Amino acid sequence: IRLGEHLSPDMIAVPVGPQLEMAAVASIDYLARRGTPRHPDDLDAHDCILMRHRSDGPVYDWEFEIAGVEVVKKLTGPFILNDPGLVMEAVRAGHGFGYLPLPEVRADLETGRVHRVLANFCPPFDGYHLCYMGRRNLSSALRLLIDRLRSTRS
Numbered sequence: 001i002r003l004g005e006h007l008s009p010d011m012i013a014v015p016v017g018p019q020l021e022m023a024a025v026a027s028i029d030y031l032a033r034r035g036t037p038r039h040p041d042d043l044d045a046h047d048c049i050l051m052r053h054r055s056d057g058p059v060y061d062w063e064f065e066i067a068g069v070e071v072v073k074k075l076t077g078p079f080i081l082n083d084p085g086l087v088m089e090a091v092r093a094g095h096g097f098g099y100l101p102l103p104e105v106r107a108d109l110e111t112g113r114v115h116r117v118l119a120n121f122c123p124p125f126d127g128y129h130l131c132y133m134g135r136r137n138l139s140s141a142l143r144l145l146i147d148r149l150r151s152t153r154s
Contacts (some may be wrong), residue, residue: 001016001128001129001130001131002128002129002131008131010133010134011131011132011133012131012132012133012134013129013130013131014129014130014131014146014149014150015126015127015128015129015149016127016128016129016130016149017127017128018127019124019125019126019127020101020102020103020124020125020126020127020128021101021102021119021122021123021124021125022062022063022099022100022101022102022122022125023099023100023101023102023105023109023116023119023122024037024043024062024097024098024099024116024117024118024122025091025097025098025099025100025105025108025109025114025115025116025117026046026091026094026096026097026098026114026115026117027091027092027093027094027113027114027115028112028113028114028115029094030047030091030094030095030096030097031115031117033094034046034047036115036117037097037117037118038118039066039118039121040062040064040066040071040073040118040121041073043062043073043075043097043118044073044075046077046096046097047076047077047078047095047096047097048062048075048076048077048096048097048098048099049077049078049079049081049087049090049091049095049096049097049098049099050075050076050077050079050080050081051080051081051082051084051087051099051100052080052081052082053082054082055082059080060099061073061074061075062075062099064118064121064122065121065122065123066121077095077096077097078090078095078096079095079096084100084101084104087100088100088104088105088108088114091108091114092108092113092114097117098114101127130145130146130149132146
């Protein structure tokens, strides 16, 4: 299962969930010390907790939409992590901004542990997909799962 935007070109992907939004979040303490960005370009002056989706993969660049145009921000920060839970621990501890799918930060937003910024620059995108290689030699179990997932989205 992967986010739709992190697929290898040789993979086949079946959507398994709704569209998602990314959320830039920081602790209230961090915002009090460093200020609140009003535009994605303002993040250049902030610490950002960066992520790699694979240990051998590139750092994930933060993607925003400004006036209908996708803008990719290559940011810097004190940490590069490969686990969303660790990103949130660093955010809660006041080390900087995290950028994660909204469902992964919702509980912290609801409890007030973190605050979301730049929401109007984060449009929905295709969410999670079941990914597999090729169509030949699929097990009957995988074929049944794929058919079931497709039928529940129709």
